[in-house]
Amino acid sequence: MPAFVPGTPVETTEPTVEVTVDPQRPLPIGRHRFQLVVVDDSGNRSAPDTVDVVVRDSQNPTAVLRVASQVEFGKSITLDGRASSDVPPGKIARYIWTMLD
């Protein structure tokens, strides 16, 4: 099972792969995006497809922010935090949003 390093592609000839998680260095809490590009036998590459995996905090709430990948200029941007969660039986009381840049 390969160990993934952010930004470093792993190539396989099989269509499924298991992500190795080092117990000493688990994936950080939050959302992790994985990308797949496929290449045919002529060297043609596909557009990338992505999927998000959320590692939830076992002690504190976990924020998950979802937003469209692109929007038209002048249109509003929907920021969606509904996938966020708290450790049961807690409940989320506040959402704190920041535009970083």
Place this chain on the structure above:
Amino acid sequence: MPVFTPNVALETAEPIVEAEGAPAGRRRFSLVVEDEDGNRSEPSIAVVTVLPPSFRVAVGPGPVDLAYDDRTREVWVLNSGSAERNRGSVSVAGLARRQVLATVVVGAKPSEIALSPAADRRRAVAVNTGDGTVSIIDMQTRQVTATVPVGERPGAVDISADGRWAYVVLPAAVVVVDLLRQTVAKTIPVGAQPARVIFATNGREALVGNSGDGTVSVIDAARQAVSDTVRVGGATASKPQEVALAVETYPAWSANPGNRTGSVIQPDHTVLDFRLEEACAGVAVTFDGQIALFAGADQPLLARVAFEGGRPAIANARLPAPGGGPKGIAISPNDAIALVVHPETAAVSLVTVKRPQLIARLEAPRGPLRTVAAGSFACAICQDDALLAVDWSGVTV
């Protein structure tokens, strides 16, 4: 709906918020949630691309080249014509009014257009490959003042800084056209299969990329003769396709798809060649010539090459354009952003120059062909007979 200010947090009790007024470009947002006991989460960060505004102007039929007049803020689009029409035309499109202001009929199967950079007696030159002529156009009256035979299969063209001379590429030579007398003044032998000619803005030299023998001919503009011939790519088969110049001429850059190399040419005409990951046929340079962007000929690669401490440093980016490489690049006046066109896919890409990174990908139906920097816009001609103008002035990176 709230307007977000960078790094100023907004708190809500609801899990959804609509943000307004974000500038064009890649925007990062952060969400932290807090439960009833005051426990806070780690931030979750997401990126959204706010597409820059753009518009389209109908041109054509058959746009093949374009050039920008920064004095009038007009884009001159050269149209090859349709199967029914034997002659091409030029659509003069005004960016402020977003429409074609004038149409000029030229010769058969035109392929390239150049605009005089001079301040007065301004002329445009359209190369009519189909009938071996050039059309000289008065840029003020938008009338063809002369049609000058130059020889068989003319191709690339550029106009000297003083607006007096047009250099037109033929299969084995460069023809000098006197735009004042509207005649052929001279023929300058250059290398084999010249593909591109470009004048230095200082008017002293013109460079010709010779794809047939892997050389660049340096023409002394005062003598109108070749003063030097330099080998690029280190091989006869390097096939230089595109030469780009800094504002002060040097360093000059050459894209050599024949052997997957690029070259940088110094003021003393010494050449430094470097290998590229893919064959690149297009190149554009920043104002000072210290950074060049190379476009992959068949693969969606963009290579940023910076000339640092006498050596080229290369950073590559793979653009999301499966099925075809970028063919044309234009760099914004502030050297921060580039527009890349992908003819085989229906898209243009906006990328950062500092690190070749995708900012936005805009749909461009029926394949964009060529692009030019047009002040606050990046313009591209598209195969559906349209000029696409993308406002890159407000894009922050």
